[in-house]
Amino acid sequence: MxxxxxxxxxxxxxxxxxxxxxxxxxxxxxxxxxxxxxxxxxxxxxxxxxxxxxxxxxxxVGHGRRELAEAAMDQMSTLAYCSSYTGASNLPVIELAERLSQFTYPSINSFYFTSGGAESTESSVKTARFYWKVQGKPDKVKIISRKLGYHGLTMAAMSATGMPEYWQMFGPLVPNFVHIESPYPYRFEGGDENTSPGIAAANLLEEAILREGPDTVAAFIAEPVQGAGGVIAPQDDYFPRIREICSQYDVLLISDEVITGFGRTGTWFGLEHWDVEPDIMQFAKGITSGYIERV
The missing domain is CATH 3.90.1150.10 (Aspartate Aminotransferase, domain 1)
Known part of the structure; x- marks a missing residue:
């Protein structure tokens, strides 16, 4: 041109x-x-x-998949939009939720659909706080995340994101978000002859929960592999220990699978590599492969 x-x-x-x-x-x-x-x-x-x-x-699934464009055209020609408020539904969303339940973690079988990854983070935070209020523990509102973690750039999502360069012009952050070090050997050299680096990094979560008070912590949110922070893959013993800590202190484990979901790491979802199941999982990106915008 x-x-x-x-x-x-x-x-x-x-x-x-x-x-x-x-x-x-x-x-x-x-x-x-x-x-x-x-x-x-x-x-x-x-x-x-x-x-x-x-x-x-x-x-x-790659660019230019004509069958996906045709499927979208067929659906939009039949029914482009309808609200799901007050119990209303539609056939595609029912079929999608049922299909997802067949290959997500056994602990995940109900789905709330959003418009993208950052909104999924917002919804996960709200779900965690809602859950603890229903359980009669309304003080459990704090969210622990990791430095170099990325969870989006809307306000609560940005507050969970552990990269200050994203905060500077948009503060103050939403309160009740706490950050701990990542299992990243270049930045965190934890561990000794008795404790592996992965366990040492995971134990930082326990220390943060005890410091903040277990009765105030709602959830820990983490990417199975940290994407924007540097494509940081954790040690194999990291997430099993994280799961133990969350279960011990009644803290929900939120797996942020926006990047790692739908085959990105070789399994359907990232925590499968370590046989760990989350309490809440959020996803976006790969579920539509960009053919319907959900970034």
């Missing part, structure tokens, strides 16, 4: 579009995507590149 066309679209982009995670220097070498097929993206200049990040860790 003509260079002038790329320049015109770039100027229009600059004038009217607000980008996430953006610096003005990004427009010095603009790239506007126009096509995608399988693992390949093509820009307005006709240059093809491998989409090594799979969109934003979400296009699990």
């Amino acid at each position: 003509a260079v002038s066309s790329v320049a015109e679209k770039t100027q229009s982009d600059l004038a009217h579009l607000i980008h996430p995670l953006y610096h003005p220097s990004d427009h010095q070498k603009p790239r506007i995507w126009v096509e995608g097929h399988g693992a390949i993206l093509k820009d307005m200049d006709g240059t093809e590149v491998i989409d090594g990040l799979s969109g934003l860790w979400n296009v699990n």
Whole structure:
């Protein structure tokens, strides 16, 4: 395509579009995507590149799947939207929830659908607090998460996210969020001759629960593999110990599978690698592979 066309679209982009995670220097070498097929993206200049990040860790089945576009068209032509308030439902959502229940963790068999990963974090936090209020423990409201963990950038999700560079211009954060170190050997060198690094990192959760008071902690939220924080895979003994601690102190374990869900790590969901079941699981991205926006 003509260079002038790329320049015109770039100027229009600059004038009217607000980008996430953006610096003005990004427009010095603009790239506007126009096509995608399988693992390949093509820009307005006709240059093809491998989409090594799979969109934003979400296009699990590849670009350009015509059968998915046709399925969406068929459904939208039949029924594009209906509310699920006050017990109303529809056939596709019933069938999807039933299908999910057949291959998620045995502890997970009911589903609340959201519009994306950050909203899923918000909903997980609300669900955890709601659960403890129903159980007669209304003071259990605190959420523990990890440094270098990423859970989205809406307000509660950003407060759970353990990367201060995302907070600086948007504070103050939502109260009652606590951060502990990640099982990341480069940043945390815990462990000794009697305790492995994975167990030492997991024990930081127990220390935080005891410091805050078990009767005030609602949940611990964690990605099975930390994505935006550096693709940090935990030691094999980390999550089994985390599960023990959560069960011991009546703290719900929330598995943030927004990135790791739906086959990203070689199993359907990330905690399966360690035979650990969460109390709450949240997901987005791979469930639609980006064909219906849920990032």
